[in-house]
Amino acid sequence: MQPHGILESVLYTRDLAAGRRFYAEVLGLEVVTEQAGRHVFFRCGRGMFLLFTPDSTATEATHVNGCLVPLHGTTGAGHLAFAIRESELEEWRHRLSAAGVRVESEVAWPNGGRSIYFRDPAGNSVELATPRLWGLAEEQFDT
Amino acid sequence: MQPHGILESVLYTRDLAAGRRFYAEVLGLEVVTEQAGRHVFFRCGRGMFLLFTPDSTATEATHVNGCLVPLHGTTGAGHLAFAIRESELEEWRHRLSAAGVRVESEVAWPNGGRSIYFRDPAGNSVELATPRLWGLAEEQFDT
Numbered sequence: 001m002q003p004h005g006i007l008e009s010v011l012y013t014r015d016l017a018a019g020r021r022f023y024a025e026v027l028g029l030e031v032v033t034e035q036a037g038r039h040v041f042f043r044c045g046r047g048m049f050l051l052f053t054p055d056s057t058a059t060e061a062t063h064v065n066g067c068l069v070p071l072h073g074t075t076g077a078g079h080l081a082f083a084i085r086e087s088e089l090e091e092w093r094h095r096l097s098a099a100g101v102r103v104e105s106e107v108a109w110p111n112g113g114r115s116i117y118f119r120d121p122a123g124n125s126v127e128l129a130t131p132r133l134w135g136l137a138e139e140q141f142d143t
Numbered sequence: 144m145q146p147h148g149i150l151e152s153v154l155y156t157r158d159l160a161a162g163r164r165f166y167a168e169v170l171g172l173e174v175v176t177e178q179a180g181r182h183v184f185f186r187c188g189r190g191m192f193l194l195f196t197p198d199s200t201a202t203e204a205t206h207v208n209g210c211l212v213p214l215h216g217t218t219g220a221g222h223l224a225f226a227i228r229e230s231e232l233e234e235w236r237h238r239l240s241a242a243g244v245r246v247e248s249e250v251a252w253p254n255g256g257r258s259i260y261f262r263d264p265a266g267n268s269v270e271l272a273t274p275r276l277w278g279l280a281e282e283q284f285d286t
Contacts, residue, residue: 001231003188004225005286006187006188006190007226007270007274007279008270008272009152010223027146028146029145030145032277043277044148044149046279047190050222065253067248067249068248069248070262072221074217074219075218076197076216076218076219077214077216079153079200082146083146084146085147091144104211104213105210105213107208107212108207108208109207110207117211125214127150138147140286141147143147143148
């Protein structure tokens, strides 16, 4: 028995409005729900991308049906990689450029995988990568 | 155009050996590759779970084919949720208990989703959750 996948992946930001704009408008993720000053939750493929303000989630306990939702929250630059198709690499470069997002690095991995790295407004290291980087087929990310 | 899913999800720890034991032996994740003092990478369903030591990844730049792999690294308790089946909840409770892992909280969500929360050795908030929590079917996590 082991987990069947990752359901929620998380980054933190102190400026939730800037983060929301970035992930919704530049990356094109669908906003599922949000709570001012605490979080914005996005759907991404079969999983969820959760953006939290650590000053809220590390100190203000919330409860659901009387049960604690545990505290968490980090400072510093987190990291996360989103899956893209190899055929979309050029279009992503154009979109990032048009949005004024500086590409920090591009990596061509020995196994044929490709990565584009840039920063979100909070300084998190965001990566767009082809599934081949981890020996996965692009079709495995079809929903 | 938007990302097709999340390819890499990340947590940090200062004790990589304890983290490796926890995620490999308690959660049952497959170790794909590791570098002493820097990282252990696990496969989880269609994605990767990357465990890093922030003292390394936030300060020591690495290069691949001459290209920079950007710096990142956080302190504090991060969060991540793994997808499990509802039929496995009881077995997970037993496994955590047998491994001496204290369940911090269990939440029964209004939509029928279920979550079990506990801490990894670094204090990260780890969640085992049923996909229903986000309106997803368990079968969507079959690989």
